[in-house]
Amino acid sequence: MIVRSLIPILIFIPILLLQIYVVPVIEISGAVPDLILIVLIYFTLREGQLYAMILAMAYGFIYDISTGNLIGASMLSRVITAFIVGYFYNENKSETYLGNPIFPLIVLLGGFLNSAMYNLIVNFDINLNIAGIILFSALFPALYSAFVGAVGSMLFDTFGMRKSNG
Amino acid sequence: MFNILRYFWYNYKNYLILILFVTLSVSLLTLNDNPRVKNFRSFSFGLFSATTSFFQPFFTFNNIQSENEELRDKNALLMLELNRLREYRRIADDIDSMKMQADTFSTQTVFSKIIFRAYSGNQLNLNIDAGRNEGIEAGMPVITPDGLAGIVYESSNEYSIVRTIKNSNLRLVVRNSGDGSQGILRWNGRDLLITNLPKTAVVNVGDVFVTSDVSSLVNLPVNIGKVKRVLNPEEGIFNDILLQAAVDVDQIDYVFVVKEIPSKIKRNVELNFYRYK
Numbered sequence: 148m149i150v151r152s153l154i155p156i157l158i159f160i161p162i163l164l165l166q167i168y169v170v171p172v173i174e175i176s177g178a179v180p181d182l183i184l185i186v187l188i189y190f191t192l193r194e195g196q197l198y199a200m201i202l203a204m205a206y207g208f209i210y211d212i213s214t215g216n217l218i219g220a221s222m223l224s225r226v227i228t229a230f231i232v233g234y235f236y237n238e239n240k241s242e243t244y245l246g247n248p249i250f251p252l253i254v255l256l257g258g259f260l261n262s263a264m265y266n267l268i269v270n271f272d273i274n275l276n277i278a279g280i281i282l283f284s285a286l287f288p289a290l291y292s293a294f295v296g297a298v299g300s301m302l303f304d305t306f307g308m309r310k311s312n313g
Numbered sequence: 314m315f316n317i318l319r320y321f322w323y324n325y326k327n328y329l330i331l332i333l334f335v336t337l338s339v340s341l342l343t344l345n346d347n348p349r350v351k352n353f354r355s356f357s358f359g360l361f362s363a364t365t366s367f368f369q370p371f372f373t374f375n376n377i378q379s380e381n382e383e384l385r386d387k388n389a390l391l392m393l394e395l396n397r398l399r400e401y402r403r404i405a406d407d408i409d410s411m412k413m414q415a416d417t418f419s420t421q422t423v424f425s426k427i428i429f430r431a432y433s434g435n436q437l438n439l440n441i442d443a444g445r446n447e448g449i450e451a452g453m454p455v456i457t458p459d460g461l462a463g464i465v466y467e468s469s470n471e472y473s474i475v476r477t478i479k480n481s482n483l484r485l486v487v488r489n490s491g492d493g494s495q496g497i498l499r500w501n502g503r504d505l506l507i508t509n510l511p512k513t514a515v516v517n518v519g520d521v522f523v524t525s526d527v528s529s530l531v532n533l534p535v536n537i538g539k540v541k542r543v544l545n546p547e548e549g550i551f552n553d554i555l556l557q558a559a560v561d562v563d564q565i566d567y568v569f570v571v572k573e574i575p576s577k578i579k580r581n582v583e584l585n586f587y588r589y590k
Contacts, residue, residue, distance in 0.1 A: 171430040179432045213361035214431035215474035219341030226334045284435035
C-alpha cells in the first residue's frame, strides 16, 4: 500500500526532469507536450477523482516552486483539470484506458482545460484577445500532449502485453 | 451533529476538497508578491537548479562547450556599443560626439548559461546559472549578441529566472530606429507585437526596433527585431506592428546579463532634488 502511494512521487521526479530538460528540445512554435499532465491523467483514470486532486495539488506546487513560476497557477489549473477528468474514472475500466484511443482524447480534453485555465490566470489582460489566446495557446499544446499521450499509451500497452505474454 | 457532518463529508468530500484546494491555490496566487513567498521561491528554484544542473550537460544537444565565452561576451558588448553609436549618429552633428560616447561606454555584462527553459502555457522563462553572487538583481536586462532576450525576474545566490520577451507580463517601450516613433512591445501568446504606435509614424517592413531610452526597464538601445507587417494600417487610432524577434529565445544557450538597472538609475536622477536640502 505504501509502495503504491509512493509510485506517483517516484515517477514524478524523472518526469519533471524530462519536462524541464528534454521537452523544450521538441518544442514546436513554442508549444510543448505536458508530460506531467499525461501522468496525472493516467493516475486520475486509475485511482479516481479525490486521489487525482491531491496528486494534482502536489504536482502543481512542486512544478511551480521548481521552475520559479507564479506559485498557485499550476496548482489551480491542475486541480480543476483533475476534478473534471476524474469524472471519466470508472473502477471497472481503469486498467483498459491505456492503449485505448480514449486515453489520448481524455489527455486532449485535460490538456486543453489545463492550458486554457493556466493562460487565463497568468495572462489575463483586458487588451488581449482572450478567445484567440485560449484557442492557440491551449489547443496546440493539448494536441501535442494528446499525441505524446497516444504514443506513450501504445508503448506502455505493448510493453505490458509483452510482459504478460512472456 | 456528528452524523450530519459525516454524511456531508461522505457525499460531498470531492467538492469539499476541490473548494479547499482552489481556495489554497488562489490564496497562494495573491501572495506571490509577498517578500517571504519571494524568498521561498528564490530558495526553492535555486535548490532545484543546483540539484538538477548535473543533468543539464546530458541534454545540451548543441556543441556549445567549444564556444569561446570571452569572444561571445565581447560580441554582446559590441552589439550594445554599436546600437548606442547608431543612436548617437542619428542625433549627433559631428563625429566627435560619437567618439566621446564610445570612450564613455562602461556597461558590464555577466556571461551565463541557460540551465533550463520553463514553458508554462504560452510563457517562456529561462533559468540561468548566474545569481546574486555575480551581482545580478531583478530588473537587469538580459541580452544575446543578436538583441534583447528578457529581464531578470528573480535571483537566488547562484541562479536567476529571466522573463523572456515571450512573456505577456513583460512590456517595454520600444523605438523605431528609423523615424524614432515609440510603441509598447508585448507578447500576446502567439506573436510579438508593438502596440500604441502613432498613426503618423512612418513604419516600413524591415524597420528595426530597439528599446527606447525612456523605458524604465531597458534604456540601452538594444535590438528587439524587425517589422514583419503592419496589422491595422487602415483602422484604429494607433498602429499595431507584427515583429520578427531578433533573438529566438527558444533556441539560445547562452545569455549576457547587463549589470544595470535603468529604473534605479533614472529614479536616482529624478529624485536628485530631494538630496539638496
